[in-house]
Amino acid sequence: MPSRRPLDRRIHRGYASWERVAPTHLRLQYAGSIGIASAGMGWDYGRRGQWETELLVGVVPAYHSDKAKITLTLRETFVPWSIACGGRLSVEPLACGFYFSTLLSDRFWVRQPERYPKGYYFFSTRLRSYVFLGPRVTCRVNDRRSDRLLRAVTFCCECSTCDLYVLSRWNNRTLRARDMLSLSFGVKFQLFDSRREVCAVHGTR
Template sequence: MGRAQEAMETSIAPQQVAKDTVIIIKHDTVWLEKEKVEMKEKVKVKIDSTDVDQRFSRYDRRVHRYRKHWEALIPTHTKLQFAGNMGLISLGTGWDYGKRNQWETDLFFGFLPKYQSERSKITMTLKQNYMPWSVTLGKGISVEPLACGMYLNTVFGNEFWTHEPDRYPKGYYGFSSKVRIHIFLGQRITYDIPPRWRLGARAVTFFYEISTCDLYVVSAFLNKYLKPKDYLSLSFGLKTQLF
């Protein structure tokens, strides 16, 4: 504390000290700014601050940036999604960002039963979401009338390929059986959990999406007999907002 504390004690009368006291440092000078509760007027008292230096060093700033970058990698939510050409059920985590948290990036791992194939399979999906606006209904409930985006999905297994195997004539298929590109539209409803009831989540969101993929779009254009149910997929999901 040193001379700064002595200066504060000698420069401020006891009756002048009030609530809402803030110390402001500017050009090596400490200003004690307080707001009188009754008069609601601000009073500044100049204090010698030769021994007081709260400015961050270059090392402190570097450590702060280092920690901030690593903290940005901590996921902000988890998701559980049913269907959507990502597997029968998919579990993922992701990050919210943007001025209004209108952007989301998710990473999913899904389970696909074997059905008529020889074995069950694991899928992986990288998903980008965008919610243009949100409407508050009250009592902690809000609605996002439009959620849209795209995602890339792949299936693990040797029977799937990115480039056509040599056993097929060049250009026979013209697409990859391992990676699918999807687009989707949907809606969401969110409930903000009251602070006293929060355990592991701040909010929960229910959503549904209607999606299609590149292969389905091509098939719909080339085969006019196909109906929307043949090239559109309906999926449901639950998002848990961690913080």
């Protein structure tokens, strides 16, 4: 049997052929500048599943506008360490990455409309880029049963900022950290394919 690091239980069983397009997890998120709530799917990869790519759809309430808006977000996450704590719990002290988000509304634009003087807006109102970091805690489900769909549940807390805030801070030194940072909370549901689990138990593919 292959050796396993004692403090890192992460296992990424690779997909074969067309199975590579199947998502490995689902994610729910509250806040984070991409809507009051967002949900989507993602893919783990890397030797220990330390890379994650996710696609989320979020909802921005109407507030003072006439209707709610939809956001579309593409995330990339790197999780360098996972430390086992007891039988089922593990702590990932640092998850970091970046994401791009867009508002699906014709009231926002990528290039400045001609009705504004040239250079009036130096940024896009439709596209935003973010960086984030934060800790995570994972609770493993009893994955010895091949008929279970859920492998683990991860609780995430992230602090993020976007390109517009950073540029604004460059020109406006009165901006404070709390004006630039956003806090979000998420839940990740790790899935697995029962057929691959059975193959792994018997040592075949």
